[in-house]
Amino acid sequence: MSTIAERIAAAGTGNAIELRGVSRYFxxxxxxxxxxLSVRPGExxxxxxxxxxxxxxxxxxxxxxxxxxxxxxxxxxxxxTTLPPHERIRRGLRRTYQISLLFQRLSxxxxxxxxxxxxxxxxxSFSRTRASDAIMxxxxxxxxxxxxxxxxxxxxxxxxxxxxxxxxxxxxLAGAPRFILFDEPAxxxxxxxxxxxxxxxxxxxxxxxxxxxxxxxxxxxxxVERVTMMHxxxxxxxxxxxxxxxxxxxxxLYLGGSHA
Amino acid sequence: MTVTQATGSGSIxxxxxxxxxxxxxxxxxxxxxxxxxxxxxxxxxxxSDFVLNQIVGWTLILGMIALSLMFLAGYGGMVSLAQMTVxxxxxxxxxxxxxxxxxxxxxxxxxxxxxxxxxxxxxxxGTLAGALSARTExxxxxxxxxxxxxxxxxxxxQNWSIFNGFNGFTAIPAPIVFGINWRAPVPLYYLILxxxxxxxxxVVYISRAPFGIALQGVRDNPxxxxxxxxxxxxxxxxxxxxxxxxxxxxxxxxxxxxNQISPGTAGIEATIDLLVIAVVxxxxxxxxxxxxxxxxxxxxTFALDALVAVGFDGRRFQTIIGLGFLAVVxxxxxxxxxxxxxxxxxxxxLSGRKVR
Amino acid sequence: xxxxxxxxxxxxxxxxxxxxLARSIGHHPVAALMIAAAVIGVLWLxxxxxxxxxxxxxxxxxxxxxxxxxxxxxxxxxFLVASGFTLIFGLMRNVNLAHGSLYLFGGYMGYEAVxxxxxxxxxxxxxxVCCAIIGAAMQVLIFRRMEGQDLRQTLVxxxxxxxxxxxxxxxxxxxxxxxxTPDYLMGPIPTPIVVxxxxxxxxxxxxxxxxxxxxxxxxxxIGIGMWLALNRTRIGVMIRAGVDDRDMLSVLGYRxxxxxxxxxxxxxxxxxxxxxxxGTFQSISLGEDSHFxxxxxxxxxxxxxxxxxxxxxxxxIIGLSEQIGLVYFQNYxxxxxxxxxxxxxxxxxxxxxxxx
Numbered sequence: 001m002s003t004i005a006e007r008i009a010a011a012g013t014g015n016a017i018e019l020r021g022v023s024r025y026f027x028x029x030x031x032x033x034x035x036x037l038s039v040r041p042g043e044x045x046x047x048x049x050x051x052x053x054x055x056x057x058x059x060x061x062x063x064x065x066x067x068x069x070x071x072x073x074x075x076x077x078x079x080x081t082t083l084p085p086h087e088r089i090r091r092g093l094r095r096t097y098q099i100s101l102l103f104q105r106l107s108x109x110x111x112x113x114x115x116x117x118x119x120x121x122x123x124x125s126f127s128r129t130r131a132s133d134a135i136m137x138x139x140x141x142x143x144x145x146x147x148x149x150x151x152x153x154x155x156x157x158x159x160x161x162x163x164x165x166x167x168x169x170x171x172x173l174a175g176a177p178r179f180i181l182f183d184e185p186a187x188x189x190x191x192x193x194x195x196x197x198x199x200x201x202x203x204x205x206x207x208x209x210x211x212x213x214x215x216x217x218x219x220x221x222x223x224v225e226r227v228t229m230m231h232x233x234x235x236x237x238x239x240x241x242x243x244x245x246x247x248x249x250x251x252x253l254y255l256g257g258s259h260a
Numbered sequence: 261m262t263v264t265q266a267t268g269s270g271s272i273x274x275x276x277x278x279x280x281x282x283x284x285x286x287x288x289x290x291x292x293x294x295x296x297x298x299x300x301x302x303x304x305x306x307x308s309d310f311v312l313n314q315i316v317g318w319t320l321i322l323g324m325i326a327l328s329l330m331f332l333a334g335y336g337g338m339v340s341l342a343q344m345t346v347x348x349x350x351x352x353x354x355x356x357x358x359x360x361x362x363x364x365x366x367x368x369x370x371x372x373x374x375x376x377x378x379x380x381x382x383x384x385x386g387t388l389a390g391a392l393s394a395r396t397e398x399x400x401x402x403x404x405x406x407x408x409x410x411x412x413x414x415x416x417x418q419n420w421s422i423f424n425g426f427n428g429f430t431a432i433p434a435p436i437v438f439g440i441n442w443r444a445p446v447p448l449y450y451l452i453l454x455x456x457x458x459x460x461x462x463v464v465y466i467s468r469a470p471f472g473i474a475l476q477g478v479r480d481n482p483x484x485x486x487x488x489x490x491x492x493x494x495x496x497x498x499x500x501x502x503x504x505x506x507x508x509x510x511x512x513x514x515x516x517x518x519n520q521i522s523p524g525t526a527g528i529e530a531t532i533d534l535l536v537i538a539v540v541x542x543x544x545x546x547x548x549x550x551x552x553x554x555x556x557x558x559x560x561t562f563a564l565d566a567l568v569a570v571g572f573d574g575r576r577f578q579t580i581i582g583l584g585f586l587a588v589v590x591x592x593x594x595x596x597x598x599x600x601x602x603x604x605x606x607x608x609x610l611s612g613r614k615v616r
Numbered sequence: 617x618x619x620x621x622x623x624x625x626x627x628x629x630x631x632x633x634x635x636x637l638a639r640s641i642g643h644h645p646v647a648a649l650m651i652a653a654a655v656i657g658v659l660w661l662x663x664x665x666x667x668x669x670x671x672x673x674x675x676x677x678x679x680x681x682x683x684x685x686x687x688x689x690x691x692x693x694x695f696l697v698a699s700g701f702t703l704i705f706g707l708m709r710n711v712n713l714a715h716g717s718l719y720l721f722g723g724y725m726g727y728e729a730v731x732x733x734x735x736x737x738x739x740x741x742x743x744x745v746c747c748a749i750i751g752a753a754m755q756v757l758i759f760r761r762m763e764g765q766d767l768r769q770t771l772v773x774x775x776x777x778x779x780x781x782x783x784x785x786x787x788x789x790x791x792x793x794x795x796x797t798p799d800y801l802m803g804p805i806p807t808p809i810v811v812x813x814x815x816x817x818x819x820x821x822x823x824x825x826x827x828x829x830x831x832x833x834x835x836x837x838i839g840i841g842m843w844l845a846l847n848r849t850r851i852g853v854m855i856r857a858g859v860d861d862r863d864m865l866s867v868l869g870y871r872x873x874x875x876x877x878x879x880x881x882x883x884x885x886x887x888x889x890x891x892x893x894x895g896t897f898q899s900i901s902l903g904e905d906s907h908f909x910x911x912x913x914x915x916x917x918x919x920x921x922x923x924x925x926x927x928x929x930x931x932x933i934i935g936l937s938e939q940i941g942l943v944y945f946q947n948y949x950x951x952x953x954x955x956x957x958x959x960x961x962x963x964x965x966x967x968x969x970x971x972x
Contacts, residue, residue: 063487089489101484103477114477117470118489124498125470171488339767392961399766400921403711403913407957410910414950421947528906532778539771576786582778589771590758 014077016041016179016209017062022071024057031057033233035071041178042209044201046220046241049230050253055213056098058230059181062211063095064088076178090119092178096185098213100168104157108148111156112139112170119175138174146170146200162193169200180210186219194219221245293547300453309445317449317517319557320456323550324510326538327456328503331463334543335472336499337398337479342389342405344534345412346504347511348526350382352416352423354432354512355521361431365424371435379508386504387497394496409531416523428522432515443516452513456550459506463546466502475499529578536585542595551596556581662809678811681822683943684936689828691935692835693897696890697908698915699842699927700883706922707858707879709766710759713773715887716909717780722747722888723900724784727793736798736896743892744885751884755877777905785902795895801827831893838886839928846924855879914953918960920970929968 017039024032032054039045047055060066062073064085073081080088103111116138117123129135143152146166151159156167165185172180182201186194194216201223204210214220221227221241229237229250237247244250287294304312325347333339358374360366367374393404416423434442434451442451466472474495477485482492515521524530533556541552563577592599662684701715722743729739754776762769804823812820846852854875858865866872894900894908911934919930937956941949960968 065483065487084491085486086489086491089487095487097484097487101481101487103480103484105480106473106476110473114473114485115488117474118485122470123474123490124495126466128465128469171484174488388958392958395965396961399709399711399770400917402713402767402770404917404961406713407910407913407917408954410906410913411950411954411957414910415948415954418950419947532774535771535774536778573786576782578782579779579786582775582782585778586772586775589768589775593768593771 014041015039015074016043016076017211018074019058019062020072020074022058022061022068022073024054024061024066025069030233032061032068035235037228037235039179039209039211041076042207043226044209044224045211046224046227047211047213047230048215048217048220048227048244049236052232053230054233055230056183057233059095059183059211059213062181063093086118092176093181094172094174094177094179095181096168096172096183098184098187100164102156102164102167102171105155107153107155108143108159108167109139109152111167112142112174115171115174116142142170142173145173147196161188162190165189165193166196169197173204177208180204180208182210182212182214184213184215186214186216198222217245297457300457304446304449312449313445313517315557315561317452319550319553320452321510321514321517322534322537322556323553324456324459324513325507326534326541326549326553327459327463327546328507328510329534329538330541330543330546330549331503331506332499333538334545334548335467335479336475336496338390338393338401338496338499339398339535340389340393340405340500340503341402341531341535342386342408343503343507344526344531345409346382346386346389346507347514348412348416348521348530349385350378350508350511351515351521351525353378353381354515355429356422359431359433360429362424362429365422366429371437375512378512379505382508382511383501383504386507387501390497390500390504394493394500406531409526410528413523413527413531416526423523426523428520428525430520432519432521434516443519448517452517455509455513459509460546460550463506467546471495471498471502533581536581539593540585540588540595542597544594544597544601548595548597555596559584664810676812678822679943681809681811683939685822685824685828687936687939688932689832689897689935690939691932692832693890693893693931694908694911694915694935695839695928695931696835696893697887698912698919698931699839699924700886700890701912702916702919702921702923702927703842703855704880704883705916707855708759708769708876710773711766711770712883713770713909714754714777714780715773715883715912716905716907717777717784718747718750718884718887719891719894719908720784720900720902720905721750721780721891723795723891723895723904724788724793725888726892727795727895727900730795736795736801739795739892740889743888747888747891748881748885752877752881754884755880759880760873760876777909781902781905784905788902790902792899792901793895794899795892797827797896801830805829827896831897835893839924842924851875851878914957916967917957918967920967923967923969926967926969 015038017037019035019037022032022035022037023030035054035058037058047058049055057066061068062075064080064083064087067082071081072079075088075091075093078091080091103114106114113129113135116135120135143149146169148163148166148170151163156164159167165188169182169185172182185197185201189197198219201210201212212220212224221244224241227237227239227241227244228235229244231253236253237244237250239247300316303316307316325343328346329340329343332343354374356365357367357369357377358371359368369377389405389408392408393401396404416428417426419425434448436442440447442448467476474485474490478490478492478495485492485495511526514525518525537552537556538549539552540555541550542548559580560577563580567573567576567580588595594601661680697715697719701712704710704712704715725746726739726743729742730736733739754773758772759769762772803826805826807822807824809822810819811822814820844852846855854865858872858875865875890908891900894904914934915927915930917930918933919928920926933956934953937953938949941952945952964970
């Protein structure tokens with residue numbers, strides 16, 4: 001992994017993602033309380049915490065699946081708090097889902113094609129795409145990147161779980177992402193598949209930052225340079241991976257946690 | 261078995277092995293529909309005017325309007341009961357703008373002004389219906405579009421200044437263009453055939469265009485579509501606009517075929533019959549709309565005699581329709597197409613060929 | 617995540633209304649002010665004697681008061697029909713398009729009961745029982761086998777409505793039936809509302825049909841009863857929980873199927889009773905099933921699906937709009953109701969009291 005300084009130089013100044021005072025209530029339940037968080041462009045961050053800590057809700061506020069009850073969300077300096085999800089995606093944000101949200105009745109190729117088309121022009125086009133069009137090359141490249149060439153024309157419903165998770169990642173890499181949010185990408189993967197995942201994440205271009213939510217600390221701590229810990233809807237601690245691992249408060253809260 | 265299941269076949273932009281010539285391969289793959297097309301083109305030579313217009317012509321028009329429903333429901337997951345209404349709006353508008361039996365209401369504009377404007381008004385209406393239901397959950401679409409359909413029916417029934425209440429209009433002829441009298445049986449038939457073939461081909465083609473594929477994505481996973489950059493509401497509304505275009509043209513042809521329009525044309529019974537047609541034929545492929553239409557038309561034309569022969573009151577046609585519809589929804593929700601696909605799968609399975 | 621104060625509360629009318637109201641007023645002071653002004657304005661229109669000049673512009677006060685009272689009592693009738701509809705949807709996600717048929721069947725059965733026994737009150741019980749049995753049969757024989765397939769269930773209700781409607785035409789034909797008001801409810805009741813002032817300065821008060829007021833009062837009682845049942849009884853808690861999360865309910869071991877059966881039967885029975893009311897208020901005949909299905913649709917679209925208070929509010933709005941439209945905009949009466957529906961769908965697609 002290259003240093004933060006190099007990355008900042010590559011991506012310019014200013015924060016990629018900035019949350020200020022974000023809170024999210026569901027009736028009387030507070031899922032997020034006064035979250036203030038900044039992530040630099042090109043930075044690799046993990047958000048960890050037990051179930052119910054608010055990690056996925058945080059993600060959903062950044063992507064626009066939910067609107068925060070209070071607070072603002074900025075993406076590369078622009079206030080996107082009330083922008084609908086598809087607008088944020090077109091500005092370079094991407095995400096994956098904890099449980100793969102794929103198009104079951106379409107082929108792998110169609111799924112990737114939809115993702116590529118979604119962030120380019122011609123979404124409403126009435127003329128069919130030819131095999132020779134440039135976008136099909138991007139589709140082929142993405143399929144190769146996640147090693148799904150052999151099943152490219154199978155329906156998603158026929159894929160194995162690990163393959164579906166690969167496809168999920170491919171969708172997030174379509175177009176020209178500037179920042180990606182990974183929601184528990186390692187869920188349900190075998191050790192080999194986890195190694196593949198780590199390889200894909202570390203091989204991402206330097207200017208693409210990401211936030212990864214994970215339970216599996218092994219995977220998470222290996223692919224990030226900074227960790228944010230959440231507990232009961234608040235940010236509990238922030239620091240480098242080694243610091244967090246060694247922190248007594250963290251160890252107390254997550255005694256017997258998933259890493260050795 | 262699911263009710264809605266349309267997918268364009270084949271993957272996007274894939275070439276595959278290249279046989280003798282692209283054209284030969286295409287013709288071979290599409291031989292059934294091409295044969296049917298040939299038969300339809302040659303039909304006037306063998307069929308009577310009655311069969312031509314009252315059976316086949318009416319089938320093609322109903323099929324067109326049902327096709328607009330299939331497009332929305334099969335590819336978009338939106339079961340819109342407002343499609344017959346859109347056709348009705350177009351029919352009423354061309355009557356009011358063009359020629360009819362009532363000079364006190366109709367404006368008698370020439371066809372090249374009346375028809376396009378009628379279509380525009382109908383498409384605007386259909387788009388509005390889409391806009392109203394696009395932001396709600398799937399099941400609400402049936403409710404909202406049904407409410408719109410019934411509201412329009414009530415309006416045509418109660419309003420006399422524009423719609424002439426339950427009397428409606430008669431004498432709404434197709435125009436004379438390029439020296440051909442399009443209201444004569446054979447030219448009218450070809451007009452109908454042309455537009456229904458055009459809409460069928462259009463829907464099949466567009467189902468694999470970016471617009472069509474995006475619509476199917478919206479059907480299958482609207483949340484994910486938002487998360488990969490699509491404005492789901494905009495796509496849904498655009499789908500309604502396209503579907504309304506087809507329904508509007510169908511509505512004008514219907515009025516020219518029947519030479520009359522009244523509230524019952526786009527009434528509650530007609531609206532529900534259209535859904536029955538689409539579902540019975542099968543929402544899985546555009547041809548389903550026309551399959552359902554021919555079944556309906558044949559039943560409607562001959563039911564009276566058949567019912568009486570069996571000893572029932574000939575007027576119990578709607579009961580037959582209702583029972584037939586129930587049978588399909590209960591035992592083969594993907595319609596006749598579904599039955600045919602399962603029959604194909606069984607026979608292929610018996611011969612040992614791999615089945616998808 | 618334990619939801620302390622879940623959506624079901626605000627949806628089915630739970631007890632935190634006062635706090636929520638206070639908060640809403642705080643958030644939207646301008647809207648609250650406008651609503652308060654409108655309420656005061658309407659109260660003045662009702663209670664004050666209209667000055668002469670006012671009447672020249674707005675028509676006679678008697679007309680307005682009658683439209684108002686008719687609208688509100690009609691709203692009571694619509695509430696009876698729509699509350700069953702919304703309850704069935706809220707719990708079972710089934711848009712019961714046969715609801716109108718149940719209404720009409722109840723009306724016919726009530727009529728027959730009165731003809732046979734002469735008891736108006738008994739006819740309610742007969743109508744309720746007959747329709748409840750049909751509703752229970754529908755749930756047990758058909759819908760139970762289609763758990764989770766919302767669209768398919770709705771299509772089945774549509775098919776059933778087609779068959780029911782035609783069978784009822786077969787039995788009762790196109791005749792109009794009126795259920796006679798019992799003697800003890802005949803005649804008008806004097807009210808303290810001034811409709812006109814004689815030249816001698818003496819005020820004329822509104823005399824309104826007793827039966828309509830009694831039925832309206834009964835509708836309110838039934839509504840309150842339902843609200844209490846949903847919020848204060850164990851079954852009510854189960855229903856609200858089931859509305860929130862059906863799967864959780866069955867996982868927790870509750871007999872979900874029995875609950876569905878009871879709710880469907882009750883909702884159907886309620887529709888049947890509403891049929892007797894409608895037969896007394898107005899009349900019953902073929903076509904009333906579509907009319908009241910449409911009314912139910914409009915009520916829940918405006919008021920919000922799955923919400924009893926929503927059904928009450930929606931019913932009031934639709935009832936008033938229909939009557940006022942009839943009196944003041946004859947040729948375009950349905951347009952007013954349609955416009956209200958459009959505005960609600962545009963501004964708040966889930967309905968005024970519906971949940972997102």
